[in-house]
Amino acid sequence: MRDKHCFVDTDKCMGCGVCASACAKSALSLVRAPEKGTPLEIRKLLESA
Ligand code: SF4
DSSP, X not given: OBTTBOOOOTTTOOOOOHHHHHXXXXXXXXXXXXXXXXXXXXXXXXXXX
């Protein structure tokens, strides 16, 4: 968060979608970038932990 605004570092984003699904204001949406490979399935990883 910077100056009360969220931002996404697109170089570090893994495309998991957790931020978009957690945002109560629906301020984010996820656009897939196939050139970055298959996103991590964070929710599945957390469920299996
Ligand atoms: S999609 Fe996942 S990795 Fe990318 S900014 Fe959102 S929570 Fe972080």
